[in-house]
Amino acid sequence: MQVADVRIERDSLGEVPVPVNALYGAQTARAVANFPISGLRPHPDLIVATAQVKLAAARVNYRNGRLTAEQARAIEQAAQEILDGQWHEHFVVDPYQAGAGTSHNMNANEVIANRANEILGGRRGEYRPVHPNDHVNLGQSSNDVIPTASRLALLRATPRLVEALRLLGEALCRKAQEFGNLTKTGRTHLQDAVPIRLGDEFSGYASAMRRAAERVAEARRALTELNLGATALGTGINAFPGYRAQVAAELSAITGFELRPAHNTFEITQSHADFAHLSGAIRNAALEVIRIANDIRLLGSGPRAGLGEIVLPPVQPGSSIMPGKVNPSIAEMVNMVAFQVVGYDHAVSLGVQAGQLDLNVMTPLIVYNLLWANDILANALTVFRTRCIEGIQANERRLSELAHGSIALATILTPQIGYLRAAEIAKKAWETGKTVREVVVEEGILSEAEAAEILDPVRMALPQDPDANRC
Structure with a gap:
């Protein structure tokens, strides 16, 4: 220079x-x-x-x-x-x-x-x-300005994530309603289980996003308590009596948030547990998103060699060498972002526990990680909603094929013939490649008409509680 x-x-x-x-x-x-x-x-x-x-x-x-x-x-x-x-x-x-x-x-x-x-x-x-x-x-110190500014910044930023979670939940709920009467085979341990409706699966995803939004919204409320006016250590040195209440009221007017002076200025200066609480809520939202994105990838896998029960909207060619291949690119991106958010939370956790004696000096690290975790997750969820979830279609033929062919349909027979006999039926169906319905008719356990009624996966998939799948 x-x-x-x-x-x-x-x-x-x-x-x-x-x-x-x-x-x-x-x-x-x-x-x-x-x-x-x-x-x-x-x-x-x-x-x-x-x-x-x-x-x-x-x-x-x-x-x-x-x-x-x-x-x-x-x-x-x-x-x-x-x-x-x-x-x-x-x-x-x-x-x-x-x-x-x-x-x-x-x-x-x-x-x-x-x-x-x-x-x-x-x-x-x-x-x-x-x-x-x-x-x-x-009348200020970095020790009260930076924690206060960090809290205000997160109060400004986190509504974007809450809204992104809420809108994703609404989109999943609309899909739950769209897919409400489509029966499929359930899966536990990645193995065939009793029938379930595709709409009920999606209602679970919708409810998870709604609850994640509520947890983030609840965690951010603790950030309205400020140590501004505590100055260096919490004593308020170089400020004046009444300053804390006045400056909190002024900040409330400026920001639109209902802010209040800390009940104990020494705690808020020493402890960043409120940041850990918010970070945990954001991390938990990311974990739920990872789970849902993984399910979407599995349900859309194929188109012929995978589950193929849903069809994801194609957003870009999936391979530089294999013509016609289309990948679940949006769900993959969402996972990468959510993994990063989990990493941010770990850094926040280390920063929160690193407070010593009268001050936690790690606030710059904590607020940086929280703000960017909030931003990238909110952005990823918006893309997930608009470029993936809203365009998902059900593969009704594949859903029906797998539901009617599942050996887990033998579960409905247990009250009539017992667990061990039902297990024998399921085993024979698997070994012969026949359906459970075909085996029970051949064995003379049920008539054609009885088998058609009792082993109907559509009826079996209906929830016992009609309110159980509200999203």
Whole structure:
């Protein structure tokens, strides 16, 4: 970098070259040099959430006489511009940074201070009359700003996942209704089992997605409790009495969330169990999605050498060498994403347990993993719904063929002839290649008419409880 391309700033460690056009300053420049790790930038929701914290703090500090009207107005305008989508390119600290997110906090303080001074006619890097630490960070610490911004960012982000889960559940429910009267052979241990309706299988998938959405929605509620105003360790040093309640109320007005001060500021500063709770709910949703995607792949396998009970919408050629091959590409992608989400959860778990004494310094790792887990899973579920689930068709001929040929139909005979005799019938059907119905007629156990009625898989598949398959 040429000399003309930089300005020289000074922090508590000495002089630092900063790109001349950067809205950030010395401490951010040090972080960029110290942490060239992933090439990633802060998540947009975290940038917005951090600016919301600074906006709320400026308003409360002004009302309590700690900022001048000029300083407060300029900080508010700078923060609002960030909320409106401006200046995000100046948030440049890698997610893998020094503990507690001090670098990200200072990045925000410097961007807002420099922009505020510009608004007041000053120049970048001069920090008059607005200083990053003395004014933008007034009454705050990275130890309460970063956990609070992380909670706000996740409150902003997670409704997208909740909605994606809900819409996927609705799409699966519509398929359950569409397939409601189509009987198929059930499978346990990947072996033939008693008949079930295809619609009932899909109703189970729909219900699982609805419950996953409810679990994520429930877990996010704990994030409304904030330690903002706890400052460094929970004592509130350098803030003032009443600040915590005032800034929570101001943030509620800014964000639209019903926020409240932490019941115990020391707990929220030390513990990130609320993040683990949310991560677990997202992980559990991913596990359910993996299971369902795997079932979709199995049910659609073939078209001739697999189960072939459903037909998946073709989205792209499946092979560079085998003409006509079409793969379950969307379900495969969904599995990859869900596997990654499970990995993110493990990283979050390690971060949550790594808190020591009065502070958990792993917040940057935790919020990065949670935000991206939320985003990629929500995106994958939307694609899964629109490019796979909604286009699934039932292979009615194959369903009927396998249902009527299943040796598990012998189960219905157990009350009449006993388990061991029914097992002999099933074994003979398997060894001879005949249906159970054919064997019981040959053995004289049932007449043709009785066998047709009793061994009807459609009747056998009807749930005993008509409400059991509501999705």
